[in-house]
Amino acid sequence: MDSYVSAHPLALSRIGIAFIGGIFLFFGIIQIVGSLRTITFSFKIPVTLNRLLDYMYGEHCFLKSLLLMFIIWLPQILVRYPGALTVDTKVSLRQYLGVDAATTQHPILYTVFAGKLIDFGRSIGHPAFGHYILVLLQTILMLLVLAYTLHSMKKFQINRWIYGITLVFFAIAPIFIATATSSVIDGPYSSFFLLLITELVYYLFMHEVYRRSWIHYLLTGIAVFGLFLRQNGIYIIAAITVTAVIMELYFILKEKQNFIYSIVFLAVLIFPAIGCNSLVNHLHEQYNAQEYGTRAMLSMPVQQTARCLLEHGDEIDQNTLNSIQKVLTWNLDEYKEAYDPLSFDTVKQEFNLDASSDDIRDFLKAWLHLFAKYPETCINATLNQTYFLFSPETINQTYYYPYGVTMRAGKYDMSEFNPSHSKLGGIISILKQIYHSFGFFPVLGLFVNQGFTDLLLLAISLYALIEKRGRILFLCVPLLLTLAIVFVGPMVLYQARYTYPIMYCLPLLYGIFFSQKGN
Incomplete structure (x- = not known):
């Protein structure tokens, strides 16, 4: 688990390389799409398969x-x-x-x-x-x-x-x-x-x-x-x-x-x-x-905040911690046991469902403060959880x-x-x-x-x-x-x-x- 959640001095560089690689992959798919559009109108179907398609594509399809x-x-x-x-x-x-x-x-x-x-x-x-x-x-x-x-x-x-x-x-x-x-x-x-x-x-x-x-x-x-x-x-x-x-x-x-x-x-x-x-x-x-519903909508801020608490908990001021703990009730030691970089499910267990709108507002302010201070940690937290969406391998x-x-x-x-x-x-x-x-x-x-x-x-x-x-x-x-x-x-x-x-x-x-x- 430590290999996933520990900060790295080259974190942003690695993200940049991955991002550039993703761009080239995306443009490669765009080229494939363009080629397929041409193939769509010139593709020759074998005779036997063509007869089967004629039958399936015909009456009572x-x-x-x-x-x-x-x-x-x-x-x-x-x-x-x-x-x-x-x-x-x-x-x-x-x-x-x-x-x-x-x-x-x-x-x-x-x-x-x-x-x-x-x-x-x-x-x-x-x-x-x-x-x-x-x-x-x-x-x-x-x-x-x-x-x-x-x-x-x-x-x-x-x-x-x-x-x-x-x-x-x-x-x-x-x-x-x-x-x-x-x-x-x-x-x-x-x-x-x-x-x-x-x-x-x-x-x-x-x-x-x-x-x-x-x-x-x-x-x-x-x-x-x-x-x-x-x-x-x-x-x-x-x-x-x-x-x-x-x-x-x-x-x-x-x-x-x-x-x-x-x-x-x-x-x-x-x-x-x-x-x-x-x-x-x-x-x-x-x-x-x-x-x-509030817990689900705040999944990204919650996951990023939990990652910051795990990696930089000793550096975060008490006022910010107090604002966070109105919504996430775990202490710093508990995050080390519960945090999963690939899933929000473990962190959400200690989400305070009774948090007021003022508590949520203070939490979001604390999250934005942490994002501004530790952007690479927050970005890593989101990419760890979502890279499957854009990873064909x-x-x-x-x-x-x-x-x-x-x-x-x-x-x-x-x-x-x-x-x-x-x-x-x-x-x-x-x-x-x-x-x-x-x-x-x-x-x-x-x-x-x-x-x-x-x-x-x-x-x-x-x-x-x-x-x-x-x-x-x-x-x-x-x-x-x-x-x-x-x-x-x-x-x-x-x-x-x-x-x-x-x-x-x-x-x-x-x-x-x-x-x-x-x-």
């Missing part, structure tokens, strides 16, 4: 894609019975049962929905049945959204070979099936995110089709509602709405848009968000949930499995959560190896590589900015905001699931960007 993915997923759905109960969901269920005090740390909508289903499972024989129903519903949702996206790619006239690679990616990449069959919010949240991006593509690139079909308005409203499954969903909706207002005003002034249709589209974004936010607030009041994926987590709480007894483990343990172990090896697959492995996908998103955004392609930039806004939220958030190590919305949406964004030739 939605049903064919759905059936193929279902056939590939079905054995995994059965083997992974009754789904993986994750630690976060375990914590949420304990709060739902009243065993632990309710907080706003985990999405209340998902907590209540999962709790009701597991209550139902218990009423028909075992809580595991309810958990399996939960993951089956998540799986159905994801299959429908992925098939709809593939169907839409045909409507958008995206090149067939991009469609084919996307179909294979959706069908075999574990970030889809493994997430769908785990009680983790990122699966349904990312599905709704992809659905919203798909509808935005319709609105931006097939405007007449969108505004003449009530189905598109309905799906947009459902997607907006679904984004409230995560705490930061409200920020994504706010950013999309603000961007949409600016774009609609531009179109109205240029007489390219009817005022009434603009109002209807904005209403579809705003009213579901208002309704869902009211429901979330009502549930928080009903369960008397304690506010945890790092496989930062974690998948959950239907064993290893048991739960006894109140009327729940999940000590025998998966009775089939003894018979299927070997198959699950093989599946585990396949999941973890997927990141090393040629081409497809890059699409589950957090560093590569994040840099690819930045490269496409830069191209769109330079070429003044406003509609592509509109699509990039929620993805870039997702990346920014993760960067300043509490956890990156082994938590690539926080950037799953980017990974889920990139094939569609890639296809739209490269297939709009001459746009």
Whole structure:
């Protein structure tokens, strides 16, 4: 641990070298993107593969894609019975049962929905049945959204070979099936995110089709509602709405848009968000949930402050220490034991949830003082925790499995959560190896590589900015905001699931960007 947290006289120089190397890597990806755009329109598909793509890309594309993915997923759905109960969901269920005090740390909508289903499972024989129903519903949702996206790619006239690679990616990449069959919010949240991006593509690139079909308005409203499954969903909706207002005003002034249709589209974004936010607030009041949002929002200042206390604790004046300890209650010796340079999780345990707004303000002043005094320490603290976001050489994926987590709480007894483990343990172990090896697959492995996908998103955004392609930039806004939220958030190590919305949406964004030739 000391090798990570000790200050080094060449710290800033090393950061500078890494930054320059990152720039060259980023520009290398930009060159690849430019080359791929040329290849997109000149790539020759072999005859046999071309016939297969003709069949899949032809009539009933939605049903064919759905059936193929279902056939590939079905054995995994059965083997992974009754789904993986994750630690976060375990914590949420304990709060739902009243065993632990309710907080706003985990999405209340998902907590209540999962709790009701597991209550139902218990009423028909075992809580595991309810958990399996939960993951089956998540799986159905994801299959429908992925098939709809593939169907839409045909409507958008995206090149067939991009469609084919996307179909294979959706069908075999574990970030889809493994997430769908785990009680983790990122699966349904990312599905709704992809659905919203798909509808935005319709609105931006097939405007007449969108505004003449009530189905598109309905799906947009459902997607907006679904984004409230995560705490930061409200920020994504706010950013999309603000961007949409600016774009609609531009179109109205240029007489390219009817005022009434603009109002209807904005209403579809705003009213579901208002309704869902009211429901979330009502549930928080009903369960008397304690506010945890401040702790998450302050994760970067907290991590940097903890690093400064660890490395320079003896140099910090008492007034600054007093301001810090109103929010972080540990003493200096305890930081040495608890601090983890790669994770905010350990430091947050002593965050004072009862800190007043004045306490938070004094803490932020103390943090800014420390940042000005020890900039290299603070920068190192953030880079240690977030470099996975931009490091293609790092496989930062974690998948959950239907064993290893048991739960006894109140009327729940999940000590025998998966009775089939003894018979299927070997198959699950093989599946585990396949999941973890997927990141090393040629081409497809890059699409589950957090560093590569994040840099690819930045490269496409830069191209769109330079070429003044406003509609592509509109699509990039929620993805870039997702990346920014993760960067300043509490956890990156082994938590690539926080950037799953980017990974889920990139094939569609890639296809739209490269297939709009001459746009």
